[in-house]
Amino acid sequence: MGRADDMSYIGEYLQIANSGHFANWDIYPATHIIGASVSIISGLETNFTSFIIPILFSFIFIMGIYLFSREMLPYPCIKSLVIVSSFILYLGIYNFLNVPHALFFAFIPLYLFVMYCYFNSKKHNVPFSVIFVLVTLLISYTHPFIVFFLIVTFLFHLVSKILSITQLEILKIPSVNSVSFLILAVSFFSWLVYNEKLVGDLRISYISFINKVTEPVFFETADKLTKVNFGFLEYIQLFSLFYGRYIFPTIFIMASFIFIYHNRNLLKNNIFINYPYLVTLYIIFLFVQLVLLVNPLISHQPDRIMNLNFILYAQIPLFALSIYVLFLRNSKSIYSISLICLILVSIWTFSLFGCLDSPRVYRTNAALTYNEVEGMNWFYNLKDDNAIVGVPLSQINRFHDLFGEKDAKDSLKHFPDHFGYSNNSSNIREVNVELDNHFYIVLLTIDELLYQEIPSYAKIGRYYKSDFIRLRDDTSTNKIYDSMNIEIFSHI
Numbered sequence: 001m002g003r004a005d006d007m008s009y010i011g012e013y014l015q016i017a018n019s020g021h022f023a024n025w026d027i028y029p030a031t032h033i034i035g036a037s038v039s040i041i042s043g044l045e046t047n048f049t050s051f052i053i054p055i056l057f058s059f060i061f062i063m064g065i066y067l068f069s070r071e072m073l074p075y076p077c078i079k080s081l082v083i084v085s086s087f088i089l090y091l092g093i094y095n096f097l098n099v100p101h102a103l104f105f106a107f108i109p110l111y112l113f114v115m116y117c118y119f120n121s122k123k124h125n126v127p128f129s130v131i132f133v134l135v136t137l138l139i140s141y142t143h144p145f146i147v148f149f150l151i152v153t154f155l156f157h158l159v160s161k162i163l164s165i166t167q168l169e170i171l172k173i174p175s176v177n178s179v180s181f182l183i184l185a186v187s188f189f190s191w192l193v194y195n196e197k198l199v200g201d202l203r204i205s206y207i208s209f210i211n212k213v214t215e216p217v218f219f220e221t222a223d224k225l226t227k228v229n230f231g232f233l234e235y236i237q238l239f240s241l242f243y244g245r246y247i248f249p250t251i252f253i254m255a256s257f258i259f260i261y262h263n264r265n266l267l268k269n270n271i272f273i274n275y276p277y278l279v280t281l282y283i284i285f286l287f288v289q290l291v292l293l294v295n296p297l298i299s300h301q302p303d304r305i306m307n308l309n310f311i312l313y314a315q316i317p318l319f320a321l322s323i324y325v326l327f328l329r330n331s332k333s334i335y336s337i338s339l340i341c342l343i344l345v346s347i348w349t350f351s352l353f354g355c356l357d358s359p360r361v362y363r364t365n366a367a368l369t370y371n372e373v374e375g376m377n378w379f380y381n382l383k384d385d386n387a388i389v390g391v392p393l394s395q396i397n398r399f400h401d402l403f404g405e406k407d408a409k410d411s412l413k414h415f416p417d418h419f420g421y422s423n424n425s426s427n428i429r430e431v432n433v434e435l436d437n438h439f440y441i442v443l444l445t446i447d448e449l450l451y452q453e454i455p456s457y458a459k460i461g462r463y464y465k466s467d468f469i470r471l472r473d474d475t476s477t478n479k480i481y482d483s484m485n486i487e488i489f490s491h492i
Contacts, residue, residue, distance in 0.1 A: 002097040002366045004395055006050070009098055011401030013039055013046040018404065030141040031100040053098045057106040062086045064110030069317035071116055072274040077328060081320035084344055085249075097366075104142040105308045108149070111135055112313060119157065119174035136183045140191035145292065147188055149310055152288050154181045156280075171276045218293040221302040228456040242361050244350030246309060249319040252343075253282075256322030266325075275321065282314035362456040364446055372444060375486035377403065379442065382480075388413050388439040392463060393447045413439070417462045419471055427476045429491060441477065441489040443468070 009032060016022050016036035022029040031053075038056075039049040062083065069082040118132040140147050157176040230238070239247065257279065266272050292305050309315075323343070327336045357363040376399040383389070389396065390413045400408040419428060428441075451463040471477070471489070481488035 007398040008401040061106035068113040285310040
């Protein structure tokens with residue numbers, strides 16, 4: 001299982017399974033209800049459920065992207081390429097976590113399929129209408145990013161219908177009625193009402209959020225990269241391994257676009273009938289991604305927005321089509337098929353390196369270990385509730401969520417750089433005078449190795465290996481717990 005949010009959401013599975021309701025803090029409970037339901041029905045413990053849920057949604061993604069692409073590109077060869085490409089391009093770091101924004105990011109292709117079939121007059125039937133209404137009513141309880149994406153998608157279809165520009169007919173945009181958008185609006189409004197009851201005064205919460213806004217995600221990411229001071233080759237490595245699964249397919253898509261533009265008679269072929277619509281969706285989804293990156297209001301962690309790219313929904317079918325146009329349209333020889341396999345394997349390799357945490361992609365291994373869970377469980381049973389707990393980096397309060405103790409809190413103290421030690425200091429209490437007479441220090445291996453093994457963190461140099469040696473040699477502390485991934489000290 002993962003850390004941070006992932007731990008809290010596993011705790012929410014436990015909360016729902018044990019009490020029958022979700023916690024007061026949960027503003028998008030859809031994922032947690034699903035996770036708790038799987039745990040209850042299967043009889044598995046919630047930590048095992050956390051492994052099943054990402055796998056389940058990954059297959060939902062592949063199924064959804066296949067069904068959506070089948071509607072866009074009804075040709076067997078292209079559909080086969082879509083299935084293979086969905087495995088390659090989707091593979092990322094969030095495939096292995098049970099966080100709502102990632103799980104329902106995986107759900108959206110299936111929703112796009114239902115939405116397209118609902119909009120399409122030929123398939124405007126009762127089953128699709130019922131499914132569309134039910135899913136749309138629930139979608140607002142998934143994650144705000146997902147709702148924002150769908151609002152933009154709906155508006156694109158509505159505006160295209162209202163404008164009635166003759167030149168837009170080539171796009172083959174399915175007709176959409178305003179009632180469908182009203183369903184999403186009602187659903188979102190119901191979430192706002194629910195959220196106001198949950199959080200309290202929505203206006204106060206909104207003002208509080210606005211006051212915390214610092215800078216858009218793009219500029220925040222640029223600032224962090226500037227502090228790291230990468231060299232040119234390091235930037236090449238980062239973008240190739242981390243974003244190669246987006247960059248290289250885009251090159252093929254652009255090449256096929258140029259080819260089709262100069263051979264526009266291809267658009268008369270049934271295979272390419274929805275190509276203009278798909279390209280337009282690609283641009284719309286790119287616009288949504290850019291808004292999340294550069295707007296000053298909706299802020300989030302850079303790695304989440306940079307790794308959950310909405311363009312993927314259109315990129316996968318377009319990439320499959322581009323491979324067909326460039327290599328298989330005229331011949332399906334062994335040479336062509338071998339070349340395609342080489343391209344797919346190469347991109348899959350970049351995708352694999354990008355999804356596995358390692359120093360190569362400047363990420364730590366986010367996996368939570370059994371030793372850490374056991375150690376923190378032992379520690380919580382030992383310590384006084386009022387004792388101060390010192391940590392260099394980790395959010396150890398998340399362990400309370402994992403144990404189903406959401407309301408429990410620790411008096412945390414995050415140490416300054418190098419634990420506050422200076423050349424003449426050897427007592428951690430003397431250099432951290434605000435600490436209580438009796439306090440604990442929880443040291444996780446991930447914190448110790450972060451600034452030693454990850455190049456980007458090592459360049460910043462908040463902690464050195466010598467700082468941890470000095471902590472262990474500090475005569476004012478006593479080690480009371482030692483396991484493979486966790487050490488706990490008590491101040492004497």
